[in-house]
Amino acid sequence: MQVVSTHSHLLGNAADMDKIAESGMFSQIWLLGLHTGSKIFFNNGCYHPAAEEEMLELSRRFPGFYLPFKWVDFNGGPDQIDRAVEQGFAGFKGIKPKRPYDDDRHLEIYERINQYKTCMIFHTGHVSTPSFSNRLPEEGYEALNMSPSTLLKIVKFFPDITVVAAHCGVPWQNEVISTCFRGSSNFYMDISGGEFSPVLTDFICKNANLPAVLPDGKTGILADKLLYGMDAFLGHPQLHEDIRGELHKVLNWAADIEKSNFVWKDHLANIFSGNAARVLKYNSLVK
Secondary structure (H helix, E strand, C coil), rough: CCCCEEEEEEEECCCCCCHHCCCCCCCCEEEEECCCCCEEEEEEEECCCCCCHEEEEECCCCCCCCCCCCCCCCCCCCCCHHHHHHCCCEEECCCCCCCCCCCCCHHHHHHHHHHHEEEEEEEEECCCCCCCHHHHCCCCHHHHHHHHHHHHHHHHHHHCCEEEEEHHHHCCHHHHHHHHHCCCCCCCEEEEECCCCCHHHHHHHHHCEEEEEEECCCCEEEHHHHHEEECCCCCCCHHHHHHHHHHHHHHHHHHHCCCCCCHHHHHHHHHHHHHHHHHHHHHCCCH
């Protein structure tokens, strides 16, 4: 089964990225930008997300495999969108706004993204919160500012933005399957970040067969609006082995679904790669 990770991140000074690209684990990886001042702790070390130029350079080295998504500075203006398009970003990532995503002061940014007919992935639900001393004053850590319901106005006002609610809004995942979202052809969800934990596994299995509207106006099911993503940090060799193990578990889960009586089991390939291809089809920045 082909696997596209629509939700991954790149560490600064990344190593062994050629090995990931050549490993056969993924057919494509979307790299979502984060504030480079963020601190990421693991393996008794402190790391930072890659700078934008490092993401862009990697995408140039492996065209079509690594797709870079620019972190949106909600405190900035819409001109950042123009610069990102000129640099070669494939889309945008929103996370940790000081105000709710749908605050009117953000609308100029979305209006500019809408002009380019591209994709924006929004972190929804609970968010990792640093210690008081490690917080970034320009970022917000209030989960309610990132609830799925804050995306509705964006989805409706800007139909040429493909909006993706990352992590299915846990713990408010029921918001993403409300009636208002079922009628929105430009709305998707990604199942990432411990994505096959019991909570999201249960969510997918219970709701994957609900009706949904696809971009071409045809009627589909919720399984055709789900994007798989391994919310992992790439660029550290030891982490890459952990990713291989996690992917093995996820594919075992998929194999069990294929043997089940679930009506939507034939849509698994869409979750893992087909839906990502559909999103890119409607993304004017991806050639």
